[in-house]
Amino acid sequence: MNKPTPAALFAAFFRIGVTSFGGGLVAYLRDEIVTNKSWMSEDEFLAALEIGQTLPGLNSVNVAIIAGRKLAGPAGAVAAATGLVIPGAVILCILGFLYVRFRKNPDVAAALAGIAAAAVGLLLQVTLKIGAKQFLNPIDLAFVLLTFVLVGLCHVSLPVVLFIVAPFAIILRRPRKEASK
Amino acid sequence: MRELVSLLNVFCLLSLLAVGGGSAVLPQMEHETVTVHGWVSADDFASIYSLGQMAPGPNMTMVGLIGYKAADHAGMPPGFAFAAMIIVLLAFYLPSSFLTYGASHIWDAFHENPWRDSIQKGMAPVTIGLMLAGVHAVGKTASYNPEHSVYFNGLTIAIGLAVTAILFMKHINPALLILAGGVVGWFFLRGI
Numbered sequence: 037m038n039k040p041t042p043a044a045l046f047a048a049f050f051r052i053g054v055t056s057f058g059g060g061l062v063a064y065l066r067d068e069i070v071t072n073k074s075w076m077s078e079d080e081f082l083a084a085l086e087i088g089q090t091l092p093g094l095n096s097v098n099v100a101i102i103a104g105r106k107l108a109g110p111a112g113a114v115a116a117a118t119g120l121v122i123p124g125a126v127i128l129c130i131l132g133f134l135y136v137r138f139r140k141n142p143d144v145a146a147a148l149a150g151i152a153a154a155a156v157g158l159l160l161q162v163t164l165k166i167g168a169k170q171f172l173n174p175i176d177l178a179f180v181l182l183t184f185v186l187v188g189l190c191h192v193s194l195p196v197v198l199f200i201v202a203p204f205a206i207i208l209r210r211p212r213k214e215a216s217k
Numbered sequence: 218m219r220e221l222v223s224l225l226n227v228f229c230l231l232s233l234l235a236v237g238g239g240s241a242v243l244p245q246m247e248h249e250t251v252t253v254h255g256w257v258s259a260d261d262f263a264s265i266y267s268l269g270q271m272a273p274g275p276n277m278t279m280v281g282l283i284g285y286k287a288a289d290h291a292g293m294p295p296g297f298a299f300a301a302m303i304i305v306l307l308a309f310y311l312p313s314s315f316l317t318y319g320a321s322h323i324w325d326a327f328h329e330n331p332w333r334d335s336i337q338k339g340m341a342p343v344t345i346g347l348m349l350a351g352v353h354a355v356g357k358t359a360s361y362n363p364e365h366s367v368y369f370n371g372l373t374i375a376i377g378l379a380v381t382a383i384l385f386m387k388h389i390n391p392a393l394l395i396l397a398g399g400v401v402g403w404f405f406l407r408g409i
Contacts, residue, residue, distance in 0.1 A: 054274075057390060058393070059270065090336065093312075093316070097275055105321060117310070121275060124273050127272045128282055129281070132285045136289055151396075152359035156377040158380055162240070167341075179343055194234045206335050206339030
């Protein structure tokens with residue numbers, strides 16, 4: 037497997053950063069790193085994704101950091117993450133400037149209302165899709181609803197949930213000795 | 218200046234709390250930026266979040282716009298507003314990135330530890346609950362806003378549910394559906 041330079045990493049992640057409209061970034065990353073460039077094997081990529089999903093932060097940015105480090109050290113991690121984030125940040129900078137200027141315009145306000153309404157639908161679909169397994173398991177569903185009510189309706193702060201509710205959820209799933217024969 | 222420091226503090230903390238991805242931290246972000254600090258209105262938050270869904274790259278890059286809007290709200294000149302945007306982006310991306318960089322070094326040592334599987338299985342429903350709270354945090358202004366008419370709310374709810382249904386039935390780029398939502402909104406919600 038060939039090792040890329042930080043510059044090559046930046047170029048590859050920048051291209052993803054420009055073209056990845058509509059989310060689903062992890063799939064874009066997999067296509068580029070594993071399929072197109074053969075920089076990592078499928079297993080290596082999945083291992084990176086596992087770490088990226090477990091740790092705080094965005095999954096896509098975390099995968100960029102881990103893959104960048106494995107392929108080209110600290111400079112590689114910086115190159116991959118900045119390449120991924122900068123294009124969207126520049127585009128959002130322009131959108132933000134336009135938003136602050138024109139949000140009171142009735143045409144723009146109406147379009148924005150439609151856009152926001154559609155974005156809620158997108159987030160709901162993503163939640164239902166990746167949570168399908170959890171919604172069908174009674175214990176998991178109890179934790180889904182408990183977390184939703186605490187954070188969403190009662191405005192309990194997130195650290196409370198992460199350090200008090202989550203440990204119970206994890207302990208219920210603790211490793212069982214008898215299962216490993 | 219105090220606003221910039223507050224932005225830095227809030228988004229650094231949010232970065233480290235974003236366990237399970239960016240959407241999991243949305244309800245807390247909405248609470249901090251709208252209710253606690255009043256940097257953006259609930260309408261702004263929903264609009265900025267949805268603009269983030271239309272730009273390429275990680276969808277949470279939209280946090281930069283909250284910084285921009287917060288500085289604008291505090292009466293800072295545009296130069297400071299751009300500085301605030303950069304500060305928020307760094308605050309939101311750097312802490313978790315440093316943590317991931319460091320942790321990926323030592324991760325292999327825990328590879329065989331059975332608790333890792335427990336953590337992933339246990340955290341999954343908590344993450345889903347947080348994402349659901351995120352739907353609520355954005356939806357309480359974007360989908361159902363008591364200040365709007367029944368017609369307006371009916372249409373925004375319908376747009377959202379239509380997007381959810383279409384995404385379950387068809388493999389289509391979500392950015393296109395969000396743009397379509399904008400066109401429908403422009404056509405039916407103008408001047409209401």
